[in-house]
Structures are given as C-alpha cells and as structure tokens.
Amino acid sequence: MASSSNTPRNAAQARAQLLEAQDRFIASWGRMGSVWGISRTMAEVHALLYITGQPMCTDEIMERLGVSRGNVSMSVRSLLEWGVIEKVRHPGDRKEYFQAEQDVWSMLRAIARERIKREVDPLLDALDEIGELAPRVEGQSQEEVRDLHKRLDEIRDGFGLITTLAHKFAGPRGAGLQTAARLLAKAPVGRKKSHTSGRTKKGGDA
Amino acid sequence: MASSSNTPRNAAQARAQLLEAQDRFIASWGRMGSVWGISRTMAEVHALLYITGQPMCTDEIMERLGVSRGNVSMSVRSLLEWGVIEKVRHPGDRKEYFQAEQDVWSMLRAIARERIKREVDPLLDALDEIGELAPRVEGQSQEEVRDLHKRLDEIRDGFGLITTLAHKFAGPRGAGLQTAARLLAKAPVGRKKSHTSGRTKKGGDA
DNA sequence: TTTGATTTTCAGATTTCATTGAAAATCGCT
DNA sequence: AGCGATTTTCAATGAAATCTGAAAATCAAA
Known part of the structure; x- marks a missing residue:
C-alpha cells in the first residue's frame, strides 16, 4: 500500500x-x-x-x-x-x-486505575450483596445454595486478589506497573515468547 | 433495600x-x-x-x-x-x-487472553507501521520527529512488556494468573489496602 | 463593573452496535 | 436416504451511545 x-x-x-x-x-x-x-x-x-x-x-x-x-x-x-x-x-x-502527562507508565497506571474503578469495584460490591440474598442454610440438602456460595466466593476471591494487586501497584501512590512488570519478567516460567517484530531499539531510560 | x-x-x-x-x-x-x-x-x-x-x-x-x-x-x-x-x-x-468452565482462574485467564488479543496486539502492530511512516532523519534539527519516535517507542515498550507478561502468565499454556498474583502479593511494596467489605471468609483452597 | 472572549451545557440529530425473527442450512435418528 | 428437530445466518429493527451546535454561563482583563 x-x-x-x-x-x-x-x-x-x-x-x-x-x-x-x-x-x-x-x-x-x-x-x-x-x-x-x-x-x-x-x-x-x-x-x-x-x-x-x-x-x-x-x-x-x-x-x-x-x-x-x-x-x-x-x-x-x-x-x-x-x-x-x-x-x-x-x-x-x-x-x-x-x-x-508525558510519562507512559504514569499514564498506563491512570488508565488501569480508572478501569478497575469502573469495572471491578462495582462487581465486587454486587457480589457481596448477592451473597446476602440467599442465606446459607444449615440442615437440608440445599446443595444448590452451597454451590452458589462456593462460586460467588471463588469469583470474589479471584477479583479481590486482582483488585488488591491493582491498588498496590497501579494506585495513585502505588509502586507502579513498571515495578510489577519487572518483578514478573524475572519470575521463572516455562515458555517465553518475544512479541517485537524486530526493529525495536533498546527501550528508553525512563 | x-x-x-x-x-x-x-x-x-x-x-x-x-x-x-x-x-x-x-x-x-x-x-x-x-x-x-x-x-x-x-x-x-x-x-x-x-x-x-x-x-x-x-x-x-x-x-x-x-x-x-x-x-x-x-x-x-x-x-x-x-x-x-x-x-x-x-x-x-x-x-x-x-x-x-468451572475453574475461576482458568476462566479469568481466558478472558485476559481474549482481551489482549483484541485490544493490545492490534495497537502494537499499528505502532510498528506508524514508526516506518516517518523515517528518523540524520542531520537536521528534526526534533519533532525524534520526539515522535521517542514517544512511539515508549508506548510500544510499555505495552510490549505487558503483552509479554500476559502471554507468559495468561496464555493457554501459561503459568496462570494465580501464580502471577501470588508472586506479586508477596512483593514488598509500601502501602497496602484491603478491599473486602468485611465478611469475606478466608480465601479458597484452589 | 463592563465587556467580549472563552467555556460549558444539553436537547436533538446522528452514528454505532446489539437484537430479533424467520428463512435456510444442518444434523442425528430411524 | 428421508424426515423432523435443531441450529445458524443475516437483513431489518430497535436501543444506546456519541456527537453537534447554539444558547447560557463563566471569567479575565481593562
């Protein structure tokens, strides 16, 4: 073209x-x-x-x-x-x-922060409310209710963990995504796959 | 209510x-x-x-x-x-x-994977193309072009790092968000802020 | 305080995206 | 193979988000 x-x-x-x-x-x-x-x-x-x-x-x-x-x-x-x-x-x-704002990481952090505020936090609040809606019953064979709570709890835990991390690293006063990324980049994991299509220089000094 | x-x-x-x-x-x-x-x-x-x-x-x-x-x-x-x-x-x-799929983490991983595929990858491709559009000049006082490339590179590096991590941890064969979350949760960082509104049990066993 | 430049607001126009529903295609069973 | 149940497709419709433009509000300077 x-x-x-x-x-x-x-x-x-x-x-x-x-x-x-x-x-x-x-x-x-x-x-x-x-x-x-x-x-x-x-x-x-x-x-x-x-x-x-x-x-x-x-x-x-x-x-x-x-x-x-x-x-x-x-x-x-x-x-x-x-x-x-x-x-x-x-x-x-x-x-x-x-x-x-000219610092990319600060910008990315702001984006992540906003998204979590708008997407995840409301869900967590809703999950809390919903849990109270169907009380865990004692006796009975209410397996379905038990399952409901198990699943709600699992989702809450999953997103809760993500949120905690996000607040820690992407919050206004957080350590920065950069730090998180560095930590993770070093972590030992099986595969490894570069994405760059070749020409990328050497990164900045930021 | x-x-x-x-x-x-x-x-x-x-x-x-x-x-x-x-x-x-x-x-x-x-x-x-x-x-x-x-x-x-x-x-x-x-x-x-x-x-x-x-x-x-x-x-x-x-x-x-x-x-x-x-x-x-x-x-x-x-x-x-x-x-x-x-x-x-x-x-x-x-x-x-x-x-x-009943495993929450596997589900969250799938979601993350799809989002990155749809959101980040196309941007990285576009950034590569754009970089080629305005060639870095040698002599001249083309400060603006230098700045353009600096900014493009910074964004590419930022998202590139995120993508690499995502592939590593959220990919189909990745170590799992769970692992990433655990790694980060332990990382030493200043602040710490719990999100749970009180009633959350103790986490799962997953 | 007055003035005019500048910004904000918001009802209506426009664009974009999700959904319907029925026709066409598919598919498993006998 | 033939049949009817089931799924898929897609043009038309509807709903929702976005954008415009001009009137109203704001604000710095003189």
Whole structure:
C-alpha cells in the first residue's frame, strides 16, 4: 500500500510525514479507546496531546481532529479527571491550554486505575450483596445454595486478589506497573515468547 | 433495600431466593460485559452457565434470559471460541447442551487472553507501521520527529512488556494468573489496602 | 463593573452496535 | 436416504451511545 517515497526530499515533505504519522497514531489510540468503552474522541484528544507533547487550546484540538467544541470540552474534562492531562496557562492569553502527562507508565497506571474503578469495584460490591440474598442454610440438602456460595466466593476471591494487586501497584501512590512488570519478567516460567517484530531499539531510560 | 424476610420458611421460598440471587449475579456479570465491550447477552449466558453449573440447552437459556434464539446461538458460539464453555451431549437427545468452565482462574485467564488479543496486539502492530511512516532523519534539527519516535517507542515498550507478561502468565499454556498474583502479593511494596467489605471468609483452597 | 472572549451545557440529530425473527442450512435418528 | 428437530445466518429493527451546535454561563482583563 505505502508505495511512494519514504525519505523526505525537503522540509515540507518531512512535515507532512510527521503529521500523517501522528494522525495514524491518533486513529489507533482512538480505536483502542472504543474497544475500552472510552469514547473515541476522548481517546483521540489524549492521543493528540500525548504524541505532539505540546499544550493545545480548544480551537486547535477542534481543528486538528475535526470534532465539535462541545465534544472537546467534555473529553478534556474527563481526561483532567483521569489525571492524564493538565491545564496550562499562557500569560496574557485567556485561552486554556492542555498538555498530556508525558510519562507512559504514569499514564498506563491512570488508565488501569480508572478501569478497575469502573469495572471491578462495582462487581465486587454486587457480589457481596448477592451473597446476602440467599442465606446459607444449615440442615437440608440445599446443595444448590452451597454451590452458589462456593462460586460467588471463588469469583470474589479471584477479583479481590486482582483488585488488591491493582491498588498496590497501579494506585495513585502505588509502586507502579513498571515495578510489577519487572518483578514478573524475572519470575521463572516455562515458555517465553518475544512479541517485537524486530526493529525495536533498546527501550528508553525512563 | 432488602427489607423483607431473609431466612427461608420452606423449600419454595428457598428456591425463589436462589433464583433471585442467580438473576442478580447474571445481571451484574452482564453489566460488566458491556463495560468490557462484550455484548451483554454473551456475558449473561456465560454467567447463567457458570452460576448454575449445569449444562443447559438453547431453549432453556432463551427462556431463562428472555432473549432470542439467534442471540443465544451467536453468544454461545463466541463463548466456545473463548474456551470458557463447552458442548456436552446427552445420549438419545438431539439437543446440544452447554456447560461453563468451572475453574475461576482458568476462566479469568481466558478472558485476559481474549482481551489482549483484541485490544493490545492490534495497537502494537499499528505502532510498528506508524514508526516506518516517518523515517528518523540524520542531520537536521528534526526534533519533532525524534520526539515522535521517542514517544512511539515508549508506548510500544510499555505495552510490549505487558503483552509479554500476559502471554507468559495468561496464555493457554501459561503459568496462570494465580501464580502471577501470588508472586506479586508477596512483593514488598509500601502501602497496602484491603478491599473486602468485611465478611469475606478466608480465601479458597484452589 | 463592563465587556467580549472563552467555556460549558444539553436537547436533538446522528452514528454505532446489539437484537430479533424467520428463512435456510444442518444434523442425528430411524 | 428421508424426515423432523435443531441450529445458524443475516437483513431489518430497535436501543444506546456519541456527537453537534447554539444558547447560557463563566471569567479575565481593562
């Protein structure tokens, strides 16, 4: 598909390639967003701010992404609540500018944190309530009720463990996914399969 | 909210409570499903089969959940692909029955596996493509291009690490989330915060 | 305080995704 | 092989989420 020249002849071409690459990233991140139950625009705004690294105002975002003012306003608010972007002000300029958190791990942590809050915590609460609904009976051959509780408990334990870990490592003050990942990466396990398709340099220094 | 009698007087009441509790579980799991980008019905079918533990045929599922035949058919197929339910046949009965995987960890592993396949892998592929789009230039003050690559690499490394771990621990032949969880639970980290709302027993024996 | 630029809100339009239901295909039993 | 029960498919429908745009609210500067 990408047939034409890949090496820029001049500054203008290089710039066009840069924008094109940014747009592709924005689109991918946006697609991810929808899979995650995050609105596409919200993910795109985040992608734009992250990949450019520059503070941008509402109008710039609107123009670059081609979305409405209201949409940008709501997306930006959510991102602020998630703690993955922040407001910056320019002296002598009324506009608000927004800039993305630049540390990837901190960003990933914020994402994980939000998802757990929205997905897992409510389930655990519901499981607790449900358990109280059908009291464990004493005598009787109520095998079914026993099974129900066994299964509820197992799920609760499973998700409970995951949640505890998540709070520990992905919480706002947690040790960081990075730490967790390092710990696990060293753990002795049978198989091992690299995913990179070859070209990946050497990682960062973060 | 749950004001009325909580201790069943007779078998019929006990049964009603059981069904009610099951329905609540099904509803919760279904809600989780939609947050995850899984169709509500698919999650509900799974919940029903898991919580009852019994093999059920299409008509029973339709009736219990109040959904169409086509919907059940499609949901069941996806669940089979995910590997979280299986077909069982009764001798002398043409119908197909379905039964849920009963091990929670194996179930959670399957879920994690599917999500990574659908969410993370495509992103990594896209990142690779995008990187090739804007070639790193040598001379020039192309700071922006350098930044772009730095950010792309960081994201790729982050998700790459997560993916590697996931394959290692959540893959079909992986060591299991359980193992990962145990490893992490022991890891020394500052804070610690219990999530359970009190009544949780002592964990299982799994 | 006034002013005009900037942001927020939200009812309605739009888009996206899940579900239905009936026709077509499949499949096990005799 | 033939038959009826069972499952699968998919166009049409319905429901839900998302987005727009303009009016209302906010806010910094003069």
